[in-house]
Amino acid sequence: xxxxxxxxxxxxxxxxxxxxxxxxxxxxxxxxxxxxxxxxxxxxxxxxxxxxxxxxxxxxxxxxxxxxxxxxxxxxxxxxx
Amino acid sequence: xxxxxxxxxxxxxxxxxxxxxxxxxxxxxxxxxxxxxxxxxxxxxxxxxxxxxxxxxxxxxxxxxxxxxxxxxxxxxxxxxxxxxxxxxxxxxxxxxxxxxxxxxxxxxxxxxxxxxxxxxxxxxxxxxxxxxxxxxxxxxxxxxxxxxxxxxxxxxx
Amino acid sequence: xxxxxxxxxxxxxxxxxxxxxxxxxxxxxxxxxxxxxxxxxxxxxxxxxxxxxxxxxxxxxxxxxxxxxxxxxxxxxxxxxxxxxxxxxxxxxxxxxxxxxxxxxxxxxxxxxxxxxxxxxxxxxxxxxxxxxxxxxxxxxxxxxxxxxxxxxxxxxxxxxxxxxxxxxxxxxxxxxxxxxxxxxxxxxxxxxxxxxxxxxxxxxxxxxxxxxxxxxxxxxxxxxxxxxxxxxxxxxxxxxxxxxxxxxxxxxxxxxxxxxxxxxxxxxxxxxxxxxxxxxxxxxxxxxxxxxxxxxxxxxxxxxxxxxxxxxxxxxxxxxxxxxxxxxxxxxxxxxxxxxxxxxxxxxxxxxxxxxxxxxxxxxxxxxxxxxxxxxxxxxxxxxxxxxxxxxxxxxxxxxxxxxxxxxxxxxxxxxxxxxxxxxxxxxxxxxxxxxxxxxxxxxxxxxxxxxxxxxxxxxxxxxxxxxxxxxxxxxxxxxxxxxxxxxxxxxxxxxxxxxxxxxxxxxxxxxxxxxxxxxxxxxxxxxxxxxxxxxxxxxxxxxxxxxxxxxxxxxxxxxxxxxxxxxxxxxxxxxxxxxxxxxxxxxxxxxxxxxxxxxxxxxxxxxxxxxxxxxxxxxxxxxxxxxxxxxxxxxxxxxxxxxxxxxxxxxxxxxxxxxxxxxxxxxxxxxxxxxxxxxxxxxxxxxxxxxxxxxxxxxxxxxxxxxxxxxxxxxxxxxxxxxxxxxxxxxxxxxxxxxxxxxxxxxxxxx
Ligand code: FES
Ligand code: FES
Numbered sequence: 004x005x006x007x008x009x010x011x012x013x014x015x016x017x018x019x020x021x022x023x024x025x026x027x028x029x030x031x032x033x034x035x036x037x038x039x040x041x042x043x044x045x046x047x048x049x050x051x052x053x054x055x056x057x058x059x060x061x062x063x064x065x066x067x068x069x070x071x072x073x074x075x076x077x078x079x080x081x082x083x084x
Numbered sequence: 085x086x087x088x089x090x091x092x093x094x095x096x097x098x099x100x101x102x103x104x105x106x107x108x109x110x111x112x113x114x115x116x117x118x119x120x121x122x123x124x125x126x127x128x129x130x131x132x133x134x135x136x137x138x139x140x141x142x143x144x145x146x147x148x149x150x151x152x153x154x155x156x157x158x159x160x161x162x163x164x165x166x167x168x169x170x171x172x173x174x175x176x177x178x179x180x181x182x183x184x185x186x187x188x189x190x191x192x193x194x195x196x197x198x199x200x201x202x203x204x205x206x207x208x209x210x211x212x213x214x215x216x217x218x219x220x221x222x223x224x225x226x227x228x229x230x231x232x233x234x235x236x237x238x239x240x241x242x
Numbered sequence: 243x244x245x246x247x248x249x250x251x252x253x254x255x256x257x258x259x260x261x262x263x264x265x266x267x268x269x270x271x272x273x274x275x276x277x278x279x280x281x282x283x284x285x286x287x288x289x290x291x292x293x294x295x296x297x298x299x300x301x302x303x304x305x306x307x308x309x310x311x312x313x314x315x316x317x318x319x320x321x322x323x324x325x326x327x328x329x330x331x332x333x334x335x336x337x338x339x340x341x342x343x344x345x346x347x348x349x350x351x352x353x354x355x356x357x358x359x360x361x362x363x364x365x366x367x368x369x370x371x372x373x374x375x376x377x378x379x380x381x382x383x384x385x386x387x388x389x390x391x392x393x394x395x396x397x398x399x400x401x402x403x404x405x406x407x408x409x410x411x412x413x414x415x416x417x418x419x420x421x422x423x424x425x426x427x428x429x430x431x432x433x434x435x436x437x438x439x440x441x442x443x444x445x446x447x448x449x450x451x452x453x454x455x456x457x458x459x460x461x462x463x464x465x466x467x468x469x470x471x472x473x474x475x476x477x478x479x480x481x482x483x484x485x486x487x488x489x490x491x492x493x494x495x496x497x498x499x500x501x502x503x504x505x506x507x508x509x510x511x512x513x514x515x516x517x518x519x520x521x522x523x524x525x526x527x528x529x530x531x532x533x534x535x536x537x538x539x540x541x542x543x544x545x546x547x548x549x550x551x552x553x554x555x556x557x558x559x560x561x562x563x564x565x566x567x568x569x570x571x572x573x574x575x576x577x578x579x580x581x582x583x584x585x586x587x588x589x590x591x592x593x594x595x596x597x598x599x600x601x602x603x604x605x606x607x608x609x610x611x612x613x614x615x616x617x618x619x620x621x622x623x624x625x626x627x628x629x630x631x632x633x634x635x636x637x638x639x640x641x642x643x644x645x646x647x648x649x650x651x652x653x654x655x656x657x658x659x660x661x662x663x664x665x666x667x668x669x670x671x672x673x674x675x676x677x678x679x680x681x682x683x684x685x686x687x688x689x690x691x692x693x694x695x696x697x698x699x700x701x702x703x704x705x706x707x708x709x710x711x712x713x714x715x716x717x718x719x720x721x722x723x724x725x726x727x728x729x730x731x732x733x734x735x736x737x738x739x740x741x742x743x744x745x746x747x748x749x750x751x752x753x754x755x756x757x758x759x760x761x762x763x764x765x766x767x768x769x770x771x772x773x774x775x776x777x778x779x780x781x782x783x784x785x786x787x788x789x790x791x792x793x794x795x796x797x798x799x800x801x802x803x804x805x806x807x808x809x810x811x812x813x814x815x816x817x818x819x820x821x822x823x824x825x826x827x828x829x830x831x832x833x834x835x836x837x838x839x840x841x842x843x844x845x846x847x848x849x850x851x852x853x854x855x856x857x858x859x860x861x862x863x864x865x866x867x868x869x870x871x872x873x874x875x876x877x878x879x880x881x882x883x884x885x886x887x888x889x890x891x892x893x894x895x896x897x898x899x900x901x902x903x904x905x906x907x908x909x910x911x912x913x914x915x916x917x918x919x920x921x922x923x924x925x926x927x928x929x930x931x932x933x934x935x936x937x938x939x940x941x942x943x944x945x946x947x948x949x950x951x952x953x954x955x956x957x958x959x960x961x962x963x964x965x966x967x968x969x970x971x972x973x974x975x976x977x978x979x980x981x982x983x984x985x986x987x988x989x990x991x992x993x994x995x
Contacts, residue, residue: 010656011579012403019405021422026720037350050332055657059944063700075355076656079418083762084445084504084610084696084954104362112359120279121272125450126532130919133450138918161272170270178266181884183721184892186269187276187451187500212928219919221448221501223888224724224895225927 006070007033008076013052016043025075030054031065051080070083088151094119095163103150110134112150113160123162132218135191136160137174142198144217157201161190164197173197173235184222192219196232204240207239208233245775245841249941249948257947258885261728264746265498267901270737273743274498277454277470278529285456286315286357288518288528290363290511291371292538293353295397296604297380300344300373303354316521317371318625319354320344323517326486328422331398335573337484338667339607340513347395347572349913350537350602352511356516357526362588380912385546387603395572395602402990413602415570418579420655421563421586421595428561428593432552434633440622442979443905444544446536446571447611448896448924451500453539454529457515461523465492469512472502477509478751484513485520487522492516495750503896505540507761522579536917540609541906543568543577547622561593562586562654566619570600571607571652577794584958585623586654587693588664588850590647594654604912610761613694613894613954615748615899617961621979624690624962629975633978637776638966641671642691662875663849663878663940664691671852671935676872682860685869687973689854692958696951697762698843702755703772705733705780705837709829711822713737715776716749717758717769723892723953724885725765731881732770732947736777738804739821755840763951766881767942768843774946780837780923787831788819816848845944846951851875853894853959857967861990862984864904866968872934878942890956891933897960899925905980 012061017023018041027033038045053062055076061067063078067072068074091100094117101116109129113119113136125131127146134145150233164171170237174191176182185187192215199206199214206214212225220228253969263707268274307364320343337343342353354371358364368964379393386392394411401408403417413680429435455469465487471477474496482489515528548565564585582598596619631641646665652658653846669687671677681687704716715733719725726746736739757762781801789796789807794816798809805818828835856870873890880886903923907915916922941948968986969975974993978985 008656009420009940010420011583014419015403015405030444058657058660059651059845059847060657060695060697061844062697064844068312074658078583078656079576079579079760081583081695082507082610082614083695083764083990084507084612098721106362108640115281118276119272123276123451124278124529125452125500126919128532128918128920131450131532165271170267174267175271177270178262181260181263181724181888183266184268184885184888185449185451185499185501186265186274187449188497189269190272193270196717209928212930216928218924219450219924219926221450221503221924222892223898224891224933225930226891227884227888229932230926230951 005073005075010076011079013077013079015049017041026073027069029065029069030067031062033069047079053078053080090150090154092153093157095160105151108146109148109150109153110145113145119160119162123187123190128133132191132195133188135194135195135218137198142195142230161193164193172238176231176235176238180231180234182223182227188218188220192220192228200236200239204236206236243374246827247771247845247944254735256731256741257881258287258883260882261727261731261741264726265726268871269498275894276451276500277497280456280468280497280771281455281524281527282458282761284525285525286359286522287361287364287422288355288357288515288526290352290514291354291368293342293349293351294322295346295348295375295377296382297334297378298346299378300342300346300353301376302374304372304822305354308356308367311363311367311370311436313355313359314367315524316357316518317354317367317682319519320518322521323485323513325329333483338479339573340509340511341853347459348501348606350606352514352538352545355514355518355700359521367652368788375564382603382605382866382908382912384544384567384601387601387795388567395604396513398533399574399602409951415574415600415602416579417559418582418598420582421593422652423593425561425563425595427967429552431560433553433555435550436626436629436633437550438626438629439627440977440978442545442618442621444541444605446541446922447503447505447899449501449503449505450533452530452532453510455515456514456525456527457519458525459516460521462987463487463491465516466669467492467494467512467516468497469494470497470499470506471501472506472722472761474727475718475721475751475756476759480509481513481516485516486669496748499720499722500911502722503612504614504761507759508815510539510542528977533917537914538553538606541606542611543570543615543618544570544606545581545618547618549622549626551626551629551630555634557634557641559589559591562591566596567599567601568615569603569605571605572602573607575600575608576604577608577615583655584616585619588691589645590651591654594777597653597960607680612896612957614795616692616694616958617897620690620692621961622956623963624959628966630860631873639668639689643668643672660943661940662848662850663938666940667850667852667876670856670874670938674872674936676856676870678853680858684971685856685858686967687856688963688966688970689852690959690962690966692851692864692955694849694958696846697764698768698846699758699764700756701768701772701843702757702840703769703776704754705776707780707825707835709825711743711825713744715744715746715773717746718749718754719765719769720760721748722760722765723889724882725769728766728881728885732773734775736774736820737781743769753896762970763953764846766878767945767949767951770839770881770947770949771843771945772839775839776837779899780835783835783837784821784824787824787828787835790821790831791824791827792816847944849876849914849950849955849958851955853963854962854966857964859968859971859986864979864986866986868931870897870931873956874936874938875952875955876950877952879939880937881949886937888954890935893954893956893958895925895930895958898930898964901961901964901981903980903982
């Protein structure tokens with residue numbers, strides 16, 4: 004079981020929840036499961052999303068395994084200079 | 085095109101080119117002579133990237149008309165090294181990592197050379213004021229000043 | 243392919259040494275070719291006509307006279323750049339920013355372009371284009387743009403992130419909230435609460451090289467683009483999509499780049515050059531003037547920020563809140579969101595809330611500028627931190643150390659931190675001799691912390707070994723500040739050969755797989771990672787070849803210090819084979835030897851810095867001089883310390899300019915009044931002292947060598963560090979950046995000092 008946190012504008016696309024429970028072993032699984040439950044999230048996933056696993060931010064590598072019990076956060080995709 | 089035929093000596097070699105009367109020396113050097121080591125950062129005399137020497141004195145080539153160079157001697161970054169041998173300033177700029185992107189480097193080298201010819205032992209402050217007409221956005225000038233100090237020391241040895 | 247990217251303690255021979263960069267000679271002799279330095283046979287000169295109004299309807303563009311001028315080969319407007327984006331609004335924004343579509347949205351917005359045989363003709367052609375405008379009301383100030391009566395710039399912008407969804411369009415693109423805990427309860431617990439509003443003005447990245455490109459498109463639909471960019475793969479993608487080309491048929495080559503700092507991550511005029519080239523069927527060179535760079539390419543946001551921090555007398559922060567309003571120019575951006583995310587990232591807070599607003603104004607489209615959005619947020623937060631420390635009578639460094647985030651802290655933007663460097667940079671700052679140095683009259687000291695995320699991203703690298711045993715390394719991340727030297731060191735280290743045996747190239751888009759842009763401090767981090775794996779790939783091949791040469795099983799061969807060695811008793815009579823020896827025989831052992839790697843280099847590791855600064859303020863003139871400056875930052879592992887220091891110093895210098903001098907000045911007419919280096923003054927050599935650096939090395943657990951990105955964080959603390967120093971020097975709190983002489987005098991005046 005994973006606890007998945009949402010920040011920023013993402014929160015409004017999951018009915019305002021700050022955190023939901025989910026079951027997934029990779030980032031890909033996590034995102035597709037969440038989009039099924041919260042269709043509004045699809046737009047954000049398409050635009051680009053970043054996933055923080057235990058504090059590390061992953062922008063692209065969706066095959067990344069998620070160890071059980073990890074702290075997961077979904078963030079809007081960010082940009083640098 | 086109403087134009088001029090300009091006869092100059094560039095980095096020691098005689099060179100002739102024709103250009104419109106309103107063309108800057110910077111544009112002529114870059115586009116007609118092919119010396120693209122002379123850079124344009126602003127075109128208004130504010131950044132020093134286009135620094136060259138005209139009869140030995142330091143000028144911004146974007147503020148000089150090409151026609152004014154007729155009969156005069158031009159020095160650019162391309163003429164700094166002596167064949168395969170780099171000028172001590174060039175060597176020290178590389179050694180001290182005094183360039184990041186390097187777009188400002190040709191201008192700094194020309195300005196620093198002009199300084200060291202007049203003042204072989206400049207203080208840090210003198211270096212900073214002498215180079216104040218050259219903008220660098222990457223380095224914060226720290227390593228540039230150190231490279232000039234090191235080159236000055238090296239040149240005094242000779 | 244997946245690789246084990248975790249940090250392994252490794253003893254280095256070359257990493258950490260200060261070798262000469264491979265492009266050094268080219269750059270000190272004038273041979274290096276930048277954006278404007280290339281030319282093609284028959285090339286035309288491109289020029290862009292720009293709006294003289296802040297906001298105007300374009301009623302008509304008459305190009306007939308310009309087209310008839312002898313020597314003019316193409317004249318284009320938005321009609322020649324149809325919308326092919328298929329409803330993708332953010333792509334359409336890029337297109338519309340390249341060329342106005344019916345409306346000029348800011349002073350300097352492109353409205354038409356020409357290509358002609360020479361500079362003079364092109365200029366004349368621009369003069370012959372007749373544009374009929376109808377001026378519209380404009381707004382350039384972020385707070386005013388949010389007011390109910392403000393002119394609404396786009397009728398399709400409805401604020402997202404608010405409940406209920408608004409029914410009326412406004413200039414507010416989105417509201418983003420971050421944080422956790424209960425700030426109201428937290429403030430109720432506080433002994434001291436400080437609340438303040440801060441403003442920062444818009445600045446430009448100020449790279450010395452203006453945007454420049456050389457574009458060719460043939461009638462067969464094949465194109466070439468030579469361009470100064472931080473990301474040629476990204477440029478290829480965007481340009482091809484916007485003008486309807488096949489991605490594979492457009493080859494983009496990144497020139498040497500004369501500075502970018504985020505400003506060259508975006509496409510500004512390259513699609514225009516390509517369309518001109520296609521229309522004229524000739525190469526077109528398009529080079530911006532400095533004025534165009536200021537008016538029409540990415541400055542950073544101007545901002546207005548409210549901060550509230552509450553603390554107990556013992557120094558524990560009980561709650562912290564901020565509202566951040568970021569002006570993003572004429573199109574939607576994510577800058578306010580980034581400001582809200584970074585604002586409290588340095589601290590371990592039980593109750594925290596930050597709300598960011600992205601706001602549209604009649605100004606050029608904002609672009610990333612080195613750790614985008616973080617410096618302005620840090621200015622507000624780090625200034626308020628000093629005020630709280632003062633109120634409770636605690637040393638500001640101690641106060642920060644007491645509240646610093648650490649491993650296990652939940653960041654204000656959500657995630658929980660792994661091993662991080664804020665505590666160590668603060669301690670190093672506290673113990674730095676700079677902190678104890680004596681100050682004289684009119685001088686003040688300030689310090690501040692900064693945070694940035696850092697990214698990795700898609701990366702692809704090729705390593706080819708020549709028959710003479712030299713190595714050419716092709717990478718796809720543009721070298722903006724010396725990364726070729728670092729990557730050469732990494733390849734040599736990994737292969738166990740001399741640095742001089744490796745030559746690093748930046749490959750064009752036709753020669754390598756996709757590489758993300760050099761942004762987010764990713765260059766050395768991610769290409770470094772791909773280089774390590776490409777070298778390991780090559781080592782496997784070298785072992786195979788050695789096994790063939792020896793005629794033994796490959797399982798009996800190992801790679802040690804640049805040589806293949808045969809393992810086991812049966813083979814110990816075999817002398818090791820060097821890379822050079824194996825390469826020489828490669829034609830007969832299976833052909834060329836190469837290593838390749840593609841990777842998504844994620845896990846870049848967040849970055850922290852603490853800066854200390856001393857200033858002297860002249861109370862008569864209000865002029866401020868920075869007299870000493872120290873940067874402490876975590877680099878994970880410094881591959882080439884010179885270029886790490888260079889990043890620290892360069893970022894600090896940009897921050898100093900921002901803090902003291904640089905600002906876009908708009909008149910009431912909405913026009914930019916200082917689009918040149920004379921009136922937009924960046925720091926010069928005589929403005930600055932030497933900038934001291936201290937590199938901390940707290941290995942990044944997600945990189946084999948422990949590397950973290952270092953490019954951006956250094957611009958985050960200076961605004962606040964200098965703000966604190968100036969405030970301490972004059973005894974009045976400064977809340978508006980830049981702290982230019984008139985602003986300092988005004989603050990002194992108002993405080994009755
Ligand atoms: S280009 Fe001549 S001074 Fe800037
Ligand atoms: S090294 Fe880039 S401007 Fe000086």
